[in-house]
Amino acid sequence: MSVGIVSYGAYIPRYRIKVEDIARVWGDDADILIAGLMVNEKSVPDLDEDTATIAVEAARSAIVRCGIDPQRIGAVYTGSESHPYAVKPTSTIVAEAIGATPVMTAADFEFACKAGTAAIQACMGLVGSDMVDLGLAIGADVSQGAPGDALEYTAAAGGVAYLIGKKKSELAAIIEDTYSFTTDIPDFWRREGMPYPEHGGRFTGEPGYFKHVTSAANGLMEKIGTKPSDYDYAVFHQPNGKFPTRVAKMLGFSKEQIKPGLVVPRLGNTYSASCMMGIAATLDQAKPGDRIFATAFGSGAGGDAFSITVTDRIEEIRNGAPTVEDLLKDPIYMDYAMYAKHKGKIKLA
Amino acid sequence: MSVSRFWRKQVNRYNLIGTHCSECDEYYYPPRNMCPTCRRDGKLEPYKFGGGGEIVTYTIIHTAAEGFEHQTPYVLAIVKLDEGPSLTSQIVAKSEEMSIGMRVKPVFRKLGEGSDRGMIYYGTKFIPA
Numbered sequence: 263m264s265v266g267i268v269s270y271g272a273y274i275p276r277y278r279i280k281v282e283d284i285a286r287v288w289g290d291d292a293d294i295l296i297a298g299l300m301v302n303e304k305s306v307p308d309l310d311e312d313t314a315t316i317a318v319e320a321a322r323s324a325i326v327r328c329g330i331d332p333q334r335i336g337a338v339y340t341g342s343e344s345h346p347y348a349v350k351p352t353s354t355i356v357a358e359a360i361g362a363t364p365v366m367t368a369a370d371f372e373f374a375c376k377a378g379t380a381a382i383q384a385c386m387g388l389v390g391s392d393m394v395d396l397g398l399a400i401g402a403d404v405s406q407g408a409p410g411d412a413l414e415y416t417a418a419a420g421g422v423a424y425l426i427g428k429k430k431s432e433l434a435a436i437i438e439d440t441y442s443f444t445t446d447i448p449d450f451w452r453r454e455g456m457p458y459p460e461h462g463g464r465f466t467g468e469p470g471y472f473k474h475v476t477s478a479a480n481g482l483m484e485k486i487g488t489k490p491s492d493y494d495y496a497v498f499h500q501p502n503g504k505f506p507t508r509v510a511k512m513l514g515f516s517k518e519q520i521k522p523g524l525v526v527p528r529l530g531n532t533y534s535a536s537c538m539m540g541i542a543a544t545l546d547q548a549k550p551g552d553r554i555f556a557t558a559f560g561s562g563a564g565g566d567a568f569s570i571t572v573t574d575r576i577e578e579i580r581n582g583a584p585t586v587e588d589l590l591k592d593p594i595y596m597d598y599a600m601y602a603k604h605k606g607k608i609k610l611a
Numbered sequence: 612m613s614v615s616r617f618w619r620k621q622v623n624r625y626n627l628i629g630t631h632c633s634e635c636d637e638y639y640y641p642p643r644n645m646c647p648t649c650r651r652d653g654k655l656e657p658y659k660f661g662g663g664g665e666i667v668t669y670t671i672i673h674t675a676a677e678g679f680e681h682q683t684p685y686v687l688a689i690v691k692l693d694e695g696p697s698l699t700s701q702i703v704a705k706s707e708e709m710s711i712g713m714r715v716k717p718v719f720r721k722l723g724e725g726s727d728r729g730m731i732y733y734g735t736k737f738i739p740a
Contacts (some may be wrong), residue, residue: 308703309682310721314733318719346731355733359625359719361659603681 271323300503304530327583336394341377376560401534408458418530441482450561478565497523497540499559624734631658
């Protein structure tokens with residue numbers, strides 16, 4: 263029996279900072295950065311928002327969109343690299359706030375930017391084996407970039423939740439198959455207690471992102487016998503605009519196929535939510551029968567590829583909650599000083 | 612607020628769960644253990660509020676209590692829920708957006724935190740609907 267997406271919900275904080283405002287502080291050339299990164303601005307959490315509040319809002323949106331009883335959810339997994347507690351699950355906060363407790367399992371996932379898709383795969387296994395009726399997989403982050411570091415131009419905030427099930431009449435999209443490619447590579451890390459991550463600069467590109475995304479994507483297409491032209495849309499992890507555009511070309515996907523899901527220029531890199539946000543933006547406009555190819559990437563490193571087919575049910579649930587485009591509208595822009603305050607970069611003695 | 616004191620009403624704060632007296636059809640938030648109208652004849656049951664409401668009155672906080680100093684200026688309001696009860700809540704909005712009678716809807720936010728080492732308190736605030 264097929265496993266798939268029963269519903270999805272996204273959340274993006276309203277605040278934004280433009281790349282040029284960050285570049286002005288650090289003396290960088292904004293035009294070169296915008297052209298190189300293909301990112302114009304990024305989302306910033308409010309003072310009272312964190313990964314848990316974002317995950318809750320995304321999860322509530324997924325539940326409202328399809329109108330299911332949250333008591334049917336048997337597993338809640340939240341993927342993030344910025345869980346508010348080092349020890350205490352974000353997922354129990356989410357589960358309580360959506361009314362899914364107490365007969366359920368929950369855990370937090372961490373795998374840099376692909377913890378959310380790892381949670382989707384875990385839910386697929388639980389649902390497919392009839393261990394749970396519905397599983398909720400969330401990717402949410404308020405990602406960190408050290409002041410003046412290259413990551414500061416893109417590290418953003420947002421979350422996406424996917425409700426995974428197997429009842430045919432409830433599936434808005436069928437996940438035909440998934441394939442992962444994983445190796446141990448120190449391209450990006452954050453040590454316990456450290457506020458900001460370290461990264462291997464250009465080392466994160468070829469041996470990290472490109473190797474794992476192409477290997478996972480080619481592996482899945484080879485496994486199920488498909489090719490890029492079989493798909494209407496494609497989504498790749500978007501740490502910036504350049505990487506997914508380049509990897510799509512390497513794999514044989516066109517610019518038109520990735521366009522609906524390429525939200526990074528107006529959003530930044532939402533880390534665990536990045537690829538999942540692209541899939542959500544694509545589902546927002548996909549038609550029944552459309553096929554979506556998606557590959558998430560997480561430093562450390564791994565790629566999770568998915569082959570998805572949209573069903574007729576998408577038309578019934580789509581308007582039940584805000585679209586990604588709705589969430590990107592009407593931003594409130596802030597300068598670097600306010601951004602620093604919101605991100606806790608100003609330390610008081 | 613102590614960790615245990617917050618935890619006792621945590622679900623109510625997360626999900627706007629109060630009580631409804633089926634005897635007199637009155638709604639209460641925060642939840643009550645006894646209906647103040649019906650007393651011992653009251654029949655109280657948990658009730659999850661829809662979340663919609665309107666601003667009864669509001670104030671702009673410029674001199675805040677400990678823990679909220681860096682959020683100023685912020686809006687504190689009395690929100691009348693559609694089912695009847697009123698509650699005090701922070702409103703996630705700029706002061707110029709505020710007006711009496713304005714419709715609001717709930718959002719899940721951090722209400723505060725003990726310290727860098729303490730518990731983080733989550734719950735419901737409101738935004739313009």
